Amino acid sequence: MPQNIADRQVFSLSEVAQSIKLTLQKRYTSRFWLKAEMNKLNHYPRSGHCYPDLVQKHNGQMLAQMRSTLWSADYQRINRLFLQYLKQPLADGVNLLMEVSIQFEANYGLSLLIHDIDPSFTLGDLEREKQETIQKLQQQGVFAQNKVLEIPLLPKRIAIISVSTSKGFADFEKIMQARMKGFSLQYHLFPSLLQGPQAVEQIKQRLNSISKLKNHFDVVAIIRGGGGEVGLASFNDYSLAHSIATFPLPVITGIGHATNQTVSEMVAHTNAITPSELADLLLDRFEVFRDSLYDATRKLRQVQRKTRDENKHLEYFQKDLTPKA
Secondary structure (H helix, E strand, O other): OOEEEEEEOOOOHHHHHHHHHHHHHHHHOOOOEEEEEEEEEEEEOOOOOOOOOOEEEEEEEEEEEEEEOOOOHHHHHHHHHHHHOOOOOOOOOEEHHHHHEEEEEEEEEEEEEEEOHHHHHHHHHHHHHHHHHHHHHHOOOOOOOOHHOOOOOOOOEEEEEEEEHHHHHHHHHHHHHHHHHOOEEEEEEEEOOOOOOHHHHHHHHHHHHHHHHHHHOOEEEEEEEEOOOOOHHHHHHOOOOHHHHOOOEEEEEEOOOOOOOHHHHHHHOOEEEHHHHHHHHHHHHHHHHHHHHHHHHHHHHHHHHHHHHHHHHHHHHHHHHHHOO
């Protein structure tokens, strides 16, 4: 009960919290569907529970944010669905359609309890963003701009954007080291995140750094070891795809998946299905040139031998025709 202090009605903190809780319980009597971005999953492996941070943004501005709870059993069930639909577990930085209820506790404040998540909405949202990006780039006339740039006959200086510890980059390096014997080919790594909320800005920063050094490189290679729809969503981002399409050097990609090509791969000069294929594509140019050079050398020597033999025959013929004294 409230107290009277100096002719004022004063409530305790727990009474205010209880009043808020009862008011919310009367107002929100059932579950409802909510659309929001999961900024961070906050999964605790020991308990199995998650405490996601949910946000709503518009043009980079934060409009709302709330805490939420996803109990272990529901998380495991939902995660299986995400693996089935999107080939990747529930992760940070994706838009979700969630069935939630409101909860309020005196010690923790207001939060949302997540009961279910529809993975098909997330898949559809990713596809919508992809199609919007394609349409914007086509309307601006830059969709194929990088493709018309000319790759040097022997691209010897390669700027690579990748994660230094990724399997995709390791596969690329393995093939390069095995096949580039006898070739003078150099590559420099510009490390970057390739998925998650910070990936787009980091990749763009690396492209900007390379652009300032463009006279030192022949091509830019973006290398990643595959992933599901959510993990590859960064490569459908309009600003990143625009940066690649309008980049002053040819951009080649080896992102590591065979289906559902991302927009960044579409606008790149050349796209290989895997990092290994990208390494093969580069080294094939050197080996074809070397083989052509060897073949030309062989033919030139044949012509030289033939010419030398013909000259000898001519000399013998001339001797036979020379009048004897």
